[in-house]
Amino acid sequence: MNVLVTGSGGREHALAWRIARSPSVRRVFVAPGNPGTASTENAENVALDIAPSGFEDIARFSREKEVELVVVGPENHLADGLADYLRAAGINVFGPGKAGTMLEASKSFGMEFARRHGIPHPSSETFDDRREAEDYVKNTPGPWVIKTDGLALGKGVTIATGREAALETVRKVMDEGALGEAGRRVVFQEFLEGQEVTAMCITDGEYMVPLPLARDHKRVGEGDTGPMTGGMGAFSPVDLRRYGEGLEEAIRKEVLERAVEGLRADGIDYRGVLYAGLMLTRGGPKVLEFNVRFGDPETQCVLPRLEGDFARVLLACAKRELREYMTGDAVRPEDRLRVKVEACATVVMASAGYPGSYKKGVPIHGLALSGGAQAPSHPAGASGREDVIVFHAGTKIEGGTLVTSGGRVLSVTALAPSLDEALRLAYDKVSSIEFEGAFYRRDIGR
Ligand SMILES: Nc1ncnc2c1ncn2[C@@H]1O[C@H](COP(=O)(O)OP(=O)(O)O)[C@@H](O)[C@H]1O
Ligand SMILES: [Mg+2]
Structure with missing residues (x-):
């Protein structure tokens, strides 16, 4: 099948990369994408207007190019009603309509939703x-x-x-x-103290598949100091042993399942990712906020840990066939969504000044553009199983050179048998990439 992904950040590069590697996928279009998606095997960028004025063109493009599934990346596309529009035009969409987007677009709605459905919250x-x-x-x-x-x-x-x-x-x-x-x-x-964790699931409104837990580092400075950012790095899995048995199950049952049931009880047709930002308190997990799409940068460290035909899983969601896909006889077990035991870490390289103002157009050195650095590389390691992937977030090509175009520039990601190894590989890669003013946190995963 052909798939269209909307968006242009690190999350969308990870989505395009993971979808492009799905056995069922022929071609991935990314609108508008970035230099990383442009050089992803089986993927190409397309210039489509994602604002409401361009919805008709997106539908036309999808029909012309035989796009079987549209995966909406950022929340603003969803809040604008892109999923509703395309669904009404008969196109399969992974991503909720405007009604579901309220969970993220209004924090008071999100908290009220949690209260109504007995989901623990501050x-x-x-x-x-x-x-x-x-x-x-x-x-x-x-x-x-x-x-x-x-x-x-x-x-x-x-x-x-x-x-x-x-x-x-x-x-x-x-x-x-x-x-x-x-x-x-x-x-x-209410101010809550504890460690945070991101719990995402994919759901078609009836059935729900939890994704591996991840932790994001939100503050700009090492030791969690300085202002909040979009996220400076993330890792998965998250070690929950110190919380005792049953926490992961509590997250699934008291948060994710209740939320999916709540959406159904509220009559909201929800197909996409449900993201719960949780604080792990002494009294159990509590939801700080809901998001209605994949997290950034958590996605960059969660998708490399998934096995199975990812594109077909998302399509099954879009068609409300997730239960059949995950449990029925028609699908081979290896095509279902499964989680690898390997750990994954992603380190964000940012522009000097971020999250405040920063320079753009700074040349990036140490990243080959075609093939090479963007495709998964396999450094010769003892186990031979490591992967290093550089996801692009804020980059563009200017006069044939790769330059910065955003605050968060790259998400340098590694998958390895242990978190320590994944971190070592990611930081090794980071040190081979340079641009003026580049900075990153050295304590991701610590
Ligand atoms: N009730 C709370 N108690 C303590 N810290 C919080 C609370 N709510 C949010 N935070 C902190 O602020 C960050 C951002 O809040 P969040 O609700 O996730 O908003 P957003 O992601 O839209 O900026 C959280 O990741 C967490 O670190
Ligand atoms: Mg948040």
């Missing part, structure tokens, strides 16, 4: 009125977790330890509209 309060929000800050003990309700590209959460700072944040986002319409409504959450 207590939370929503305000549309600045004065009421200020009164709340004045009358509660800190720290205050202040979240803009709407999509804010990972910039919508502030954790304030001082009352003045909390009031200042409320004023900034609610009054001055520092985050646009996204900030007119704010959600306060």
Whole structure:
């Protein structure tokens, strides 16, 4: 089959790469893609307008190129209604419609959803009125977790330890509209302490397959210091032994299964990824937020750990045939989704200044463009089983040279028998790549 992936980040490079390696796939189109997807075997970039003005063209393209499945990468494409539009046009889509996207597009909706369906979550309060929000800050003990309700590209959460700072944040986002319409409504959450973990599953609204757990490093500085970013690196699996038996099962049953059942009970046709950002507290896992698409950079370290015909799994989701696919007789067991025991780590190389302002157009050295660096390489290792993959996130070609075009530039990923080895391979690769101002955290996976 042919598949169209939308988006242009590291997550989409990982998706295109994994889909292109599925036995059932002939060709992967990526719109708009990046230099990494362009040089992925079996994949090519296509210039399509992903905004609502281009939906008709996407549908036409899909019919002309016999695209059997569209996989929507970023949340904004979903929030714009791309999945609804294509589904109505008779095209199979992996990704929820607008109704399901509310889980991510409104944090108050997400928390209310969790409450309604008995999914553990921090207590939370929503305000549309600045004065009421200020009164709340004045009358509660800190720290205050202040979240803009709407999509804010990972910039919508502030954790304030001082009352003045909390009031200042409320004023900034609610009054001055520092985050646009996204900030007119704010959600306060109880401050939770613990380790975070990302739990994703793929679901067709009826059946659910959990993906391996991953952990992302969100702050820019080593030792989890400095401002929040989109994510500076991630790894999978996550060692949960210190939490005792049963945590993984609790995540599956109390969070993922309840969420899928909740969506069904609410009458929401949901086909895609459901992502739960969890805090592992003394009282068990609690949902900080839901996302409605693959995480970035978690996807880069989760997809290399999957075996099976990934594209057909996603297609089965899009067609609401996931249960048959995963349990029926018609599918060979090796084509079903399975998880490798190997560990995977991804290290983000970023531009100086990120997550603040940064330079673009800086030449990148040490990455061959065709074949080579983007395709999985097999360094001669004792086991001979390692893979190193450089996923592109913020790169472009300028005058024939690969240059930076974003804050997060590359996701350098390695798969190996142990997490230590995966980290060693990833960091080895990182040290062979250079661009002016490049920085990365040295403590991913630690
Ligand atoms: N209730 C909370 N208690 C403590 N930390 C939190 C809480 N909610 C969010 N955080 C921290 O803020 C980060 C971002 O919050 P999240 O809800 O995931 O928003 P987004 O991903 O949209 O920026 C989390 O990954 C976590 O580190
Ligand atoms: Mg988050």
